[in-house]
Amino acid sequence: MDKTSRTHQFFLRLTLVIGVILTLIKFIAWYITNSNAILSDAFESILNLGTGGFALYSLYLSQLPKDRNHPYGHGKIEFLAAGIAGGFILITGLFIIGKAFYNFFEPNEIINLNTGIYLTVFSGSIHLVLGLFLLRRGKRHNNLVLESEAKHLLSDGFSSIALIVGLVLILLTGFFWLDQVVAIGLGIFIIYSGFGLLRKAIAGIMDEADLNLIEEIISRLNNSRHSEWIDLHNFRVIKYGSKLHIDCHLTIPWYYNQIEGHHVISDFENAVDSYCGDSVELFIHVDPCEPPEMCRFCSMEDCQDRKFPMKNTIDWNVENVITNKKIYLQQQ
Incomplete structure (x- = not known):
């Protein structure tokens, strides 16, 4: 394995470790606030952990040398990894929207929003920085695994921004039903992100001309x-x-x-x-x-x-x- 591939794997491992810590922080924020919007953000982070682990494994496979059974190498596994990630993202988005609609009719009490906002700002900022770094590296090295992982992190960071705006509005207005609206908005954004990733993976598997x-x-x-x-x-x-x-x-x-x-x-x-x-x-x-x-x-x-x-x-x-x-x- 060359130096570039080892560096790719190092950053993916680092991303996974940081992701575990940030996911725990988000669930703590949900436990403290009982907010569906924060829970949606936490579920998206769990998804990113799963896809990040698979991305790391697929990157390892894609860097294996060519052999008799794989004369063109193992690079196609990257498209499979991106496709699986896209599918899980779609499912997660649907789940988030479903729970938000349920709580329109069965409202849940939301508390300690200030603490939830602080924790969300912290985790979202780290996701944005990591995502931008991996996206730049993935494009520079034409690596779809790094790009897809970066987009997971960026989607998490952008959804955190939307979440923060929604939580601040709830705090200022006292309209707790906005929590469900924000959750639905995040769910739609997650579905859109997953569909784009799935579309790109299918294009790669089908050898669609770029x-x-x-x-x-x-x-x-x-x-x-x-x-x-x-x-x-x-x-x-x-x-x-x-x-x-x-x-x-x-x-x-x-x-x-x-x-x-x-x-x-x-x-x-x-x-x-x-x-x-x-x-x-x-x-x-x-x-x-x-x-x-x-x-x-x-x-x-x-x-x-x-x-x-x-x-x-x-x-x-x-x-x-x-x-x-x-x-x-x-x-x-």
């Missing part, structure tokens, strides 16, 4: 495009956890020998690596150019087999590079 990511990569390639890269098509990106697997068809001059072709491919790989870093595995199918049809779109200045002068080059974009057809043929 068009935004492809657009960013293609934009970088356009900016550093070499004249030997005559055409690019059938460009596909698959995510396996924090790893990207890219395959494509690259057209180069037909008369290049294997050594010259290898240099062209190496330059293309370096251009992709400059954006994606060492988290990418690239497979390139080499196509020969087809004179005279492609000559009008080729910028090779010293081409030994040019039949027509260059008319114009065709910029690469998401639509034309993901199509399994040479771009000049798409123009016809």
